Amino acid sequence: MKHMPSEAMMPVFASTKLKLHPANYMIASLPVEEQEKVLDLFKLLSPFSSVTLDLEEISLILKEEDWALLKEYFPVYEVEGPYRVITFDIVLGLSLIGFLSVVSAVLADEEISIYAVSTFLRDHILVKAADAEKAMRTLSMLIQKCDVTN
Numbered sequence: 001m002k003h004m005p006s007e008a009m010m011p012v013f014a015s016t017k018l019k020l021h022p023a024n025y026m027i028a029s030l031p032v033e034e035q036e037k038v039l040d041l042f043k044l045l046s047p048f049s050s051v052t053l054d055l056e057e058i059s060l061i062l063k064e065e066d067w068a069l070l071k072e073y074f075p076v077y078e079v080e081g082p083y084r085v086i087t088f089d090i091v092l093g094l095s096l097i098g099f100l101s102v103v104s105a106v107l108a109d110e111e112i113s114i115y116a117v118s119t120f121l122r123d124h125i126l127v128k129a130a131d132a133e134k135a136m137r138t139l140s141m142l143i144q145k146c147d148v149t150n
Contacts, residue, residue, distance in 0.1 A: 002109055005102045005146060012099065013146035017089040020136050021048060024064040024082035024129055027115060029057050030074055041070055048085050048124070050117055061085075061117065061126065083115065084132035086139070088123045099123060103139070110138050 005013050025048070030038065038051060038058050045051075050061040062070070064082055071077065092099060100116050100123055107114055107127070112135050115126040127135045 002105075004142075006098065009096075009098060009102070010146040010148070012090065012092070012096070013102070013143055014148070015090055016143055018136060018139055018143070019087040019089050020132060021085040021087065023085075025061055025085055025126060026064050026067040026079055026081035027083060027126065028060040028062070028067060028071075028074075028080075029078040030060065031076055032057055034058055034074060037073060041073060044070065048087075061115075082129040083126040084129050086125050086127065086132070086135060088125075091121045092123060094120075100125075102142075106138060106142050107135055110134060112138070 004010075032053070032055070035053060035058060038053075038060070042051060045062055045066055048061070049063070049066070050059075052059040060067075067079065067081075071079070088099075088103075100118075103123075103125065104114055104116070107125075112127055112131045114135075117124045117126070125135075
């Protein structure tokens with residue numbers, strides 16, 4: 001494995017648990033003018049979902065079946081998918097530096113593209129559904145190599 005975390009970050013990775021969400025997800029882009037409609041429909045979204053209001057667009061991450069129900073409300077959109085969500089089940093401090101850069105580099109070595117999403121406590125990545133199992137194997141190997149108690 002070419003990209004290993006720093007010595008200081010190895011215990012963080014060693015303590016990380018991976019969670020592969022079972023559902024397929026879609027990533028959608030809507031015109032910013034749809035903000036009011038999106039906020040009205042927000043209550044219909046199931047976890048794991050994300051709504052980002054940008055100056056130029058609204059980005060949605062939602063389960064494939066949620067998107068199938070909601071897309072009829074939006075005449076203009078772009079959508080990509082299906083994706084799978086991988087959650088790094090460890091509370092990461094906001095001052096932690098380099099966690100996702102290691103994840104991104106290790107997966108890039110395997111030609112796996114990621115779409116990263118961070119919440120206050122955890123980081124998540126979306127990978128193409130076809131790459132999900134390979135991504136999980138690769139990340140599991142990284143975690144195992146960081147666990148010096150093995």
